[in-house]
Amino acid sequence: MKMMASTKKxxxxxxxxxxxxxxxxxxxxxxxxxxxxxxxxxxxxIINKYGKKVKIAxxxxxxxxxxxxxxxENFWCYFCxxxxxxxxxxxxxxxxxxxxxxxxxxxxxxxxxxxxxxDNRIEKSLKNxxxxxxxxxxxxxxxxxxxxxxxxxxxxxxxxxxxxxxxxSDQSSLxxxxxxxxxxxPSSNLISNAQHQKVQKATRQVQDLQKKxxxxxxxxxxxxxxxxxxxxxxxxxxxxxxxxxNVHTGATPPWLxxxxxVTDIAGASSSKQIGPTVEDLQKHKKQKTLPKGRxxxxxxxxxxxxxxxxxxPSFGRVWQVGRxxxxxxxxxxxxxxxxxxxxxxxxxxxxxxxx
Amino acid sequence: xxxxxxxxxxxxxxxxxxxxxAELVLVLRFGREHDPVCQQLDDILSKTSNLLSKMAAIYxxxxxxxxxxxxxxxxxxxxxxxxxxxxxxIKVDYDRPDxxxxxxxxxxKQDFIDLVEVIFRGAMRGKVMVRSPIDPRNVPQxxxxxxEI
Numbered sequence: 297m298k299m300m301a302s303t304k305k306x307x308x309x310x311x312x313x314x315x316x317x318x319x320x321x322x323x324x325x326x327x328x329x330x331x332x333x334x335x336x337x338x339x340x341x342i343i344n345k346y347g348k349k350v351k352i353a354x355x356x357x358x359x360x361x362x363x364x365x366x367x368x369e370n371f372w373c374y375f376c377x378x379x380x381x382x383x384x385x386x387x388x389x390x391x392x393x394x395x396x397x398x399x400x401x402x403x404x405x406x407x408x409x410x411x412x413x414x415d416n417r418i419e420k421s422l423k424n425x426x427x428x429x430x431x432x433x434x435x436x437x438x439x440x441x442x443x444x445x446x447x448x449x450x451x452x453x454x455x456x457x458x459x460x461x462x463x464x465s466d467q468s469s470l471x472x473x474x475x476x477x478x479x480x481x482p483s484s485n486l487i488s489n490a491q492h493q494k495v496q497k498a499t500r501q502v503q504d505l506q507k508k509x510x511x512x513x514x515x516x517x518x519x520x521x522x523x524x525x526x527x528x529x530x531x532x533x534x535x536x537x538x539x540x541x542n543v544h545t546g547a548t549p550p551w552l553x554x555x556x557x558v559t560d561i562a563g564a565s566s567s568k569q570i571g572p573t574v575e576d577l578q579k580h581k582k583q584k585t586l587p588k589g590r591x592x593x594x595x596x597x598x599x600x601x602x603x604x605x606x607x608x609p610s611f612g613r614v615w616q617v618g619r620x621x622x623x624x625x626x627x628x629x630x631x632x633x634x635x636x637x638x639x640x641x642x643x644x645x646x647x648x649x650x651x
Numbered sequence: 652x653x654x655x656x657x658x659x660x661x662x663x664x665x666x667x668x669x670x671x672x673a674e675l676v677l678v679l680r681f682g683r684e685h686d687p688v689c690q691q692l693d694d695i696l697s698k699t700s701n702l703l704s705k706m707a708a709i710y711x712x713x714x715x716x717x718x719x720x721x722x723x724x725x726x727x728x729x730x731x732x733x734x735x736x737x738x739x740x741i742k743v744d745y746d747r748p749d750x751x752x753x754x755x756x757x758x759x760k761q762d763f764i765d766l767v768e769v770i771f772r773g774a775m776r777g778k779v780m781v782r783s784p785i786d787p788r789n790v791p792q793x794x795x796x797x798x799e800i
Contacts, residue, residue, distance in 0.1 A: 518797045523727035525793030528755055529686050531714050531721065531729055542725045543751045544797075549740065550662060550719050551669040586674060589777035592737025597670045 317377070318342065318416065330417050339416050342374045350400075350425055353393040357432065360440040361392040362447035371396060375412040375426065376405055389447060391440060400426065401433035518544040655697035656680075656711045662719050668710055670738050676707040676771050681714045681721065681752075682730035689730040692756040699760050699767075706771045728754045728793055734767075736774035743770065744780065746787040748795045755791030762789055 313322040316329060318338045323329045330336075349371065367390040369382040376399075384394025399405055406427055413423050519542055523530050541547025586593070659665045659679075669677060680696060682689035693711065700709045714721050714729055724733060732753040734741040742750040743766070757763045765784045773781035783790070 518725075518799055520725050520727045520795050521798040522796035523793065525728045525754060525791060527688055528728045528791065528793060529683070529688070531727055542723050543740065544725060547723070550723050551666040551738065553666075584674075587775050587777075590674075590737070591741070591774040591777055591779055592739045595670075595738045597673075597738070 330415070335416075339418060343418065343422060346374055347422075347425060349396075353396050356393045357397060357428075357436050358439070360436065360443040362440075362443050363390045363392060364388060364447075364451070366390060367392075373399060373405065373408075376408045389444075391444070394440070397428055397433060397436055400428035401430060518542075656693065656700060656709055658711045658713075660713065660716050662717050665710075665712060665717060665720055668708070669735050672708050672735065673737065675705075675736075676741075676767050676774065677735040678707050678709040678767070679733045679735070680709070680711050680730055681724070681726050681733065682711070683714060686729055688756050692730045692732070695757050695760050695763055699763055703764060703767055707767045724752060726752070727795070730754070730756065734770050736770065736779075739774075739779055741770050741774060742780045743783050745783045745785065745790050747790060747793065750780070753790075754793050757785070758789035762786075 308324060312324045314324070314326070314329070315322050316335065319329075319335050325332065366385045366387070367383050368385060370379045371382045372379055380399045381395035382393065383396070384391040384398075409423060409426055412418070413420065543549075659668055665679070668679070678696070680689075680692060682692065684690075696709050696711075700707075703709070712720065714726055714731075720726075724731070733751070734743065734753075740751070743753065744750055745753060747754070753766070757766075762785045769781050769784045
């Protein structure tokens, strides 16, 4: 018996083995294989996975979505065994699931799906959800034309608004950065990671651009006009405001104003002093080891000039949206770049052009 | 209790204090001598100044004497306490509308000591904005209405 079994094994030659794409293995079971548990499980997994994608896309069939920005996402058609573009794109916009529906409606996909169902003995009722009739596709196309027209109208409106018109020259350099990327995309969960990062980058660019165009120190100032607190005395503020700015704006703080001569006072007082000078004392004094990164480690007490933006607090956005660590990082990045290109005197433009 | 604390009367003195206070938290109290809340705050400041001598230098400034600073810091309610470190204004998040200054009196000495310590440690780590360790219930309530210039 044993002998026979072993001879039987060796009798099998390579023709007896078939490759199953679904299970990704060779088997010698012939047609029986498609009924095996592993194969059925794999098929169910594929149907579920693909079914979910179709389910997400189906609402778009009735209400086509057009978005700004280019989305070159692909999807894998399990039945045709090929990668297909998910969305239809132009240079500036994306028709969501355009490619997906075109593929589902294509004749080739139809044939492949039928043969797939036949080969793998899948329940026939499931087939129709993965197919799109030409009629439905035609209807979708008609609706899409309307949606595109609507989208173009909205884009025109945005462009014609004065706030964005001002920065149109900057926007051209950004090569079609979509205007509404600041808002979270409704289908962000569908977008691949790389795509998501791209979108975030574009969003940041837009935000920087907005900052450049609208917010400048001393232009958008704020001051308190009314204050009320329990048991607290309210001080009447002097009326002429706005010329110098205050702590909420980008004004130079009074202790960095140039007009008062600091060194003069120090000199006058030193003539009265007796004993060693401050420098001598410092030499003999044991120096404390202090963290280098502390605030104002390189603050020059002697100079009164507020050169450039150096004195500016490295944070902000107390009244603006966003995380507090972000402006600090932005500033840092700008700073490193500014120091790299020291020849350029305009620090501001460097910072904005940076990221 | 304000007579126990050093007083700054001119802009130059305040400038000097801000610029020349090295490696210490500079505390400037803007207020009026005869204001009852200011007196409470002065009491706390004077009693803690010695304890905090290695971490903070505390000065008293009269709001009416230096309008430049009053205007710059947008002081409308007194007392207002402002913190600096090495010439840099330190903002603190008190869960109140204004982060640039502490308005009102502290509930007790410990609150003030905690706050100074947090600012000092934060500044030593390079932070110019810190979160207040004080229980928000102990921070005086106030409302501010801002207007854009």
